[in-house]
Amino acid sequence: MTKFTRDPSIEAADGNGSNDGNDGNDGNGNDGNGSNDADRSVDRVLAGEESIHAAVTRFGSGSPSAQALQTDAHYESDRDGDQFDRDDRNALKRVGGLSTELDDVTEVEYRQLRIENVVLIGIYSQGMLRDAENSLRELSALAETAGAVVLDGLLQSRSHPDPSTYFGKGKARELKDVVAATGADTVIADTELAPSQRRALEDVVGVKVIDRTAVILDIFSQHATSREGKAQVELAQLEYLLPRLRGWGESMSRQAGGQVGGAGAGMGSRGPGETKIELDRRRIHTRMARLRKQIKGFAPAREAKRANRDRFDVPSVAIAGYTNAGKSSLLNRLTRAGVLVENSLFATLDATVRKSATADGRLFTLSDTVGFVRNLPHQLVEAFRSTLEEIGQSNVIVHVVDASHPDPGAQLSTVRDVIGELGARDIPEIVVFNKSDLADDDQRLVIRGLEPTGIFVSARSGEGIEELNARIAELLPAPEVEVTLLVPYDRGEVISRLHVQGRVLSTDYREEGTLVSALVHHARLAELSEFVTNP
Structure with missing residues (x-):
């Protein structure tokens, strides 16, 4: 991994050392280079006090934990930053020596993706720096789960993304220099990019540009195991891919030149590039139709299982929550189910249903469902609606929140938003703050303010499990x-x-x-x- 050397004009404290990354791989099975030190933390913890004053925040390169670097524009904490020149406030680090170039390949944004060495980018409006930092931390964890090595990250202060190049053309050129200096081969934006934004930014920086949605889709693709899960992920991928088909290089050039070819007007003006893209679109539409039919075909078996449970009046409890909040660990603790447990995002995609019983012998089922994340792509919500039906048709929802997360309130609201989309807002809910053994007294006090009736639980130590079982028994429908x-x-x-x-x-x-x-x-x-x- 190429280490990024900090410009001495930027005053900040960053860590030393290098961070080796995991092997990445692309859709064709091509392995990336690099290995991830097992001792490195996934969480890129920011130096919060230093980053408060920076209009552009940089996450450290080659350090065990990401650091917030700031520009040399300082201002008093009780004065508004607008007193400074906008160029100073929005300045990005500029470095030279571009070496990475796009190959002359026929490419689509998602399917042939090779995520290896990446730079993260995001924007934030005034007063929203902390939220933007937390979101970029999460994006860093997503990228590493997908197999990437995060080299650097940039946050720019602006009220809205530039409709053309996301960062603005001037800052996009500065990003190009950062990409060259770090040796990155991919830039990941923290919000979903319009196809035109991605293409324009890609043309400037000279490497692949993807967005948060593409990374999440990549992770889902890696973790889907059942036939239904794989079909749902592929459908979501194709829906995302369709408006983003694009050819690069001479292989996709137009046959007709000059103004006719450039404007794309008149017969004969469309060259082999356009012809191939149109063919790809037709093939994608055909494949999507087959996948929808295939997914629809899984419904009878799923309904038969649910009808069998209903026939015997077995109530159900759905475990929902943010990704990596410990839902599968909690299911194992409650039922000894032996479900896969990984310290990674989206380790569970297929709903797992297990049997349990209350202290007085009443049977019920526990379902572990796919985790949520902020800005979860709508394609995935729709594609996994059949899997998420376990939540909407349950008698009780156990809402799991990571007590050790830096922003548990955001987790709480994100999951409740998705539960609302599923029409399950009226189902009784038990909020469980898992990983409580990792939360100190101050964190517990803050968390208690978020949800006074929540239960502190540790799937590892067993803390709070008896209280949770008792609460479930109270809320389950009882014979009367x-x-x-x-x-x-x-x-x-x-x-x-x-x-x-x-x-x-x-x-x-x-x-x-x-x-x-x-x-x-x-x-x-x-x-x-x-x-x-x-x-």
Whole structure:
């Protein structure tokens, strides 16, 4: 990995040392170079006090943790930064020696992607620096989960992205120099770029430019395991890809030259590039139609499983939450399910359903669902709607928040927004602050202010698990009608169903059958009417 040398005119404290990255790979299976030191932290912790004064924030290059560098424009904390010249406030580090160039290849933005050495970019408006820093930290973790090495990161102060080049043409040229100095081969923007923005910025910086959505799609592609999950991810990829088809180099040039070719007017003005792109579009539309049909075909099996649970009146609990908040670890602690647990983003994509029981013996199911993230691409929300149905059709939602995260409030609101999109806002919710063993007393105090009724839990140590189980039992629908039944001995399935659907209080074996006292749901009274007797 190429180390970035800091300009002495920029006053900040950055770390020393180098950060080796993971092997990246592209859609063709080409391995990237570099290895990731296991001791390096995924979280690029910012030097917050220094970054407050910077209109452009730089995340450290080649250091174990990202550092906030600032320009040499300082101002008093009680004065507005507008007193300074805009160029000073928005200045980016300028370095020379561009060496990376685009190959003459036919490319699409996502599918043939090779994420290896990356520079992150983002913008923030006045007063939103801290949020922007947290978002860029998360993007750094996403990029590393996708197999990238994060070399550097830039934040520019501006109210809105430039409609042409995101950063503005002047600052985009400065970004080009930073890319050259670090040896990066990819730039990742922290927001979704319009196809025209991506192309224009790409033309300036000379390397591939992608956005947050592309990175998340790449991670989903790596982690999908079931046929349905793979189909859902591929559909989301194609929906994202379709407006972003593009050819680079001579292989995609127009046949007609001059003004006719440049304007794209008249027959014969479209060369082989346009012809190939149109062919790609047709193929993509055809593939998308097949995928939608395939995903629709998975529905009957999923509905049959759900109907079987409904038939036996087994209530369900859905575990929802931010990605890497510890949902799978919590499921394992509650059910000993043995679900894959990784310290990475989006380790779980397919819903995992396991059986559990309350202290008084009532059965229920626990579902682990795909994690959420801020600015989750709408393509993924739509593509994974079938998987997320487990949340919308549950009786209780266990909302897991990472207590050790620097911004748990953002996690809380992001997940609740998606739950609202699924129409599940009225389902009873238990907020669980997981990884509480990593949160100090001050963090707990802040978190308690976010959700006074939340439960502090540690899936690792077991803290709070009993309280969580008790809260789940309180919120699950409980059988409310007491009945006395005399069930013939040849109808043993009725007794079995009572244990599953209700709560058996007592049994007495008599000559004519089993006398059972039980609590059942009101909806089951009709089917049990033939067995009702006086005590």
